[in-house]
Amino acid sequence: MAGAHAIKVTINGERYERTVLAQELLVHFIRDTLGLRGTHIGCDTGNCGACTVRCDGRLIKSCMMLAVQADGCELTTVEGLAPPEAELTPLQQAFNTEHAVQCGYCTPGMVLAASYLLERNPDPSEHEIRRALKGNICRCTGYQNIVRAVRAAASGEVEVGV
Amino acid sequence: MTRAVVETIESVEHELGRYTGRSLPRTEDRRLLKGQGQFVDDTWMFRQGYVHFLRSPHAHANIRRIDTSKADALPGVYATMTAAEMAERCEPFFRIAPDPAARIVEYPLALKARYEGDAVAMVMAETRELARSAAELIEVEYEPLPAVVDAVEAADPRSPVLHEEVGSNLAWQGIYDYGDIDWALENADHVVRIERLHFHRFSSTPLECQGALVNWDLGTGQVEIVSNIQFPMFASQVMGPSLGVRQDQLLWRYQDSGGGFGNKIAMYPQVAALALISRKAGRPAKWTEYRSENLLSCGMGNERTFLDIEVPVMADGTILGFKLRAFDDAGAYLHYEPLGAVIWSQVTPGCYRFKHVHVDYTETMTNKCPTVPNRGYSRLQHLWMIERIVDTVARRLDFDPVQLRKQNYVQPEDYPYETPNGCVYDSGDLPGALDKALSLIDYDGARELQKRGSAGKRIGIGIGSTLDSGTNNFGQARIINPDLPFSGNGEAATVKLDLYGEIYCTLGTSPTGQGHETTAAQVIADILRVEPGDVRVNAGFNKEHSAYVGFSGTYASQFAVTGINAAIGAARRLRAEIIKVGAAVLGCEEADIVLDGGVASYRGDSERAIPLIGIANVVYANNAVLPPEIADSVSLNCRYVYRPPFQVPDPETKRGNLTLTYAIQVHACVIELDEETGQVRILQYGAVDDCGRRINPQIVEGQVHGATGHGIAAALHEAFNYSPEGQLLNANFYDYRVATALDIPELKTDHIESPSPFTPNGAKGMGEGGGAPLATICSAIQDALGPDAPLVSDSHNSSERVWRLLRGQESSHVDVSSR
């Protein structure tokens, strides 16, 4: 088929070999072909960050990358942060405790962006947190509790449960 | 002063309190954090086809010819439809508007393009890409027509007419007249006149766009709809007669919704279109809105222009009221309008004891995207205008803005306070809230900072006080159109004890992030004396659960009142049944049964007890042990409809109690303004909210944050701009600049808790906020500009607009005449 490419990718530790069309966006490959629906789509200009995933360690927006470009890459989506039945990670727990989730649509991308920040900068200032989350739009929280949650996760002061 | 009479309410506050009122972490979060949420686009059906709407690039155009044959011929295209075909397959939507706007004939697709983005045809195909490519092959011959994009101009009979059958662009026109404004203007010591105020267009743009997956099952006649629509029962009422489908065949459901803010209320034309193309193709039809499509056509908040504002003021600072003309811009279609033409009057005098109000209100249709409710629907425009009035009076007559507000506010002892148009403000403490807001921003320190000044910068301090009126009386629709068969409000819930003792709740609401699963479990746990974790609450509206009434949905700041009190009512019914069964099994009087910790026991003898699983067992699977009079009168599946105490308002006098509760927001901020660039930086922001009894304070605070974020963003960054030809100049997220984490400052919050005497649980709805940040930021910019600067007359203030104000460029004249 014209424009068809066989690609090999590893997503959340699982290896896949699939055929994709050249024009297919990575986010559609993740959602439609692999059925990983935790990666969302919120805009068509690469502004909102709902489709954020990790690609070979880097933080990227999967709506601005072609699936074929991910050939040979290792991807992590929100589903890959912990096994499906596992407890929340400390960062996810902080989002819960600090009420940093409302509609939850931005949440997977936001958590990935925040975890990327904390890997590179374990003790970020409020401004550094806001800069790191700038590529992820949230319309519900005014970002207040998201920033709080990231700070709480960084300081290790996350209360679990009630 | 007249004291309002409201039906006596039986309070249930004493039954709540173990878990109600606590900041429990949300139960929804786990699935959302792990990527296990299920949003509309995550839902699939076998054999589904993807739909793409072809939208007009012209703001106003006749369609001379439309030819879908090339698209139809493309392999993989399942069906196409045009407006003409729609008109053959369904009836026009019913109208809220009275004559002449009632004559509008509207189908799910447009026979004539009336705004840029109007859907004129649709394609359903095997893939998204193909549907879009096929839509490009549809040939449409447009005959462009002159456009009108201003609400005031649209009222001019010489303007182009959008709907020929109406004969003009008038959506609604009427006069609201309370007290005696002419007397007030004649007898006031001062009259402040403002030429013009303009409230701009913006929307809250939920991060998840609209979407629906619709399957018209030709076998059963059922129309299954998975959709993130916010007010499914309104859509059901519109779509049933239009599609000729019975109510029991319109089956709505969804699980998670990525935000709403009112914007997702009016999706019924798209859903109806999807239903019809599904029927035609014999396949489920799936549509997920693109963001650019969403910005063009999902709906925007109401834009309003206020003209010839006159404000009578007494020498001591008492403001008597106001007189003005308002022009509201409804956009091209009336999908929820002209309800906005009355909704604003829920807060006629704002936070103030104004006695004399005269509003000449006109709503017109323009060649712009139709309006929809947007966080603070129709009231935030009005409340912003009132705050601009109060600030302008303070400036021009040299009153202190804090004292002037405190003096004119409705006072704590005034509650319940009846407004000039018969609305009843339930409770609150506005002066106290203002004091708290000022202390959040260190008001005195900020004034010091302002005096000290720094080179090239100016400091401004702003105040905004607003109301979030919640739980509509739908009877107010009759003020717009006396023939409408609507009044009151309500919500339904079911609470069930299931076979193995599980407690399960279904709600009629359609949450979009407000945590209904958590808060409903909190109150049910209190009523049934179990742990919140023992209660599972179904997420998302599902019509098959039969937990609905005609008002069901999530909108207009009402869940804490309607939804929660429905859940409380259902839980109390279930409790009564559990006690009845328990008494029968334990052989005692119902009065002797104590229900606690999942066990019904005989008072004083904890050994004589039956757990909930036992109660469930004897009703579900072991009913021969029960006396027939008990077995026949319990189901353990209890439905309750909460009905707020409303009467029908009087369409003649336009008086009546239009809303049940009034949450209060008082905000204050300190900004720094760059003299060279006009850029505004927020240094301090404080928000105080009073929403009565809080069910989950952390969730309340989250709503305050969100509403504040939207308001700040709208005041400084977000505005929809149309060219004179009707082209939307920012139909994408590059140019429609939604606030990022860097744009919203740290928000400080505080609260007052004034229980509502009108709701069983003392709560007030509060999700919308009152648009307080728009008033607050404008007030601060005005303050920073200094004493002789022109009026901040627009609710949106880009850097350039501020820069022009700094240079003395006036866009609205203010005049004061004194006796």
Added chain:
Amino acid sequence: MRADGSLSVQASREVMWSRLSDPRELERALPAVEEVEVSDEDSFSVLVAPSTALGETPLWVDVQVAERREGEHVRLVCRGRGGEYDAELALEISLDGDGDADGCEVRWSAEASFNGILSALGQRVLPAILASQVEGVLRAAAS
């Protein structure tokens, strides 16, 4: 939106006139023109594909010669349609120069409006792109 400009070209006024007034000549001269359908002397349709670093943007354009003064001035009214947008363009071209065979002065002005997706996404850059495309056409016509 408006854009205008002027440039000197290495072609005589006569040559420029013949190229600009004859659709067949245009098709030959211009790299961006892929197809021409001539209805009559004053109206024709062209498929153009202006090129930028981002790719090509094919447009079917109906051109009407609204005004012509032999050898010195032409006013074209163009209506183009692309995928999800359309464009209207009124282009005036005036030729100056005293019949010098080596070259002439071309002045042009354009009034353009864009409908659909281009009106938002393109507004910031379209005046500059329009100017470079028009001047590209004029240069190509001269060569």
Added chain:
Amino acid sequence: MLLRSLEYERPTSTQAAVEALRSSRRARALAGGQSLINVLKHRLAECDLLVDISRLEELRSIDVAVDGSVRIGAAVTYDELDNSASLRGAHPKLAEVAGGIADQQVRCRGTIGGNACYSDPASNFPPLLVALDAKMEILGADGLRSVSAEEFFHGPFDTAVRPGELLIAIHVPARGELGVGYSTVTVADADSWALARACAALKVNGTISGARVVVSALAGAPVRLPELEERLSGLEASPEAIREACANLGAGLAAVSDVHASAEYRREMAAVVVRRAIVEATER
């Protein structure tokens, strides 16, 4: 939003990339894709072949020479520039500007070559590259050629890179005694859409010398301000003197009006950012 169908190739050398680009008039190079893919999604432009150059090692390095000059491969990402210690040492402004582009995700994919080749008026690098007198290394069928940054940027989405050519690297001369200032007025927060932007590079030795002042984001390509540069020459490096030299600067500049700002405001802001950039340049 979805792309039209097209072909994709991932050549393994720059030569092969150029050959692929020459194979079709509608072939375009794809690196980070942070601009191109969005345009293709909106179907505002068409490509029939995308030539993926993002993994070409020849384009992926930052090399700082002994003399302090820098060669940056066209496919180096903003994030790599931001986090390059050697670049921070040799040319801190290049790293700082890279670190202020858009957001973290875009910085992880977007490349300096793409930023240059699209020549978007709002882009961050073009004025800086012109002010620093960078040289752009372009590979075509006839081999390598070098174009000064000043001649490279023609207008929006229009540069000296001709069809069938590929930008390979950007050479930036050693900073030496240069002070570099960079100032932007944006729509909202610091990293958002530019309404006016300026970059100044100059030396201060009591007085100002060798100034290169560039303004951008007003209309098309970045614009150098030779008259101002001349006025600056020999000028005392004080904010007052600079303010005077910049007086009435905006009036003569071409600017567009759009939904974010009028041409008038952009011109006025140009004067502000030019002054601020020059003052900053004199301070380092």
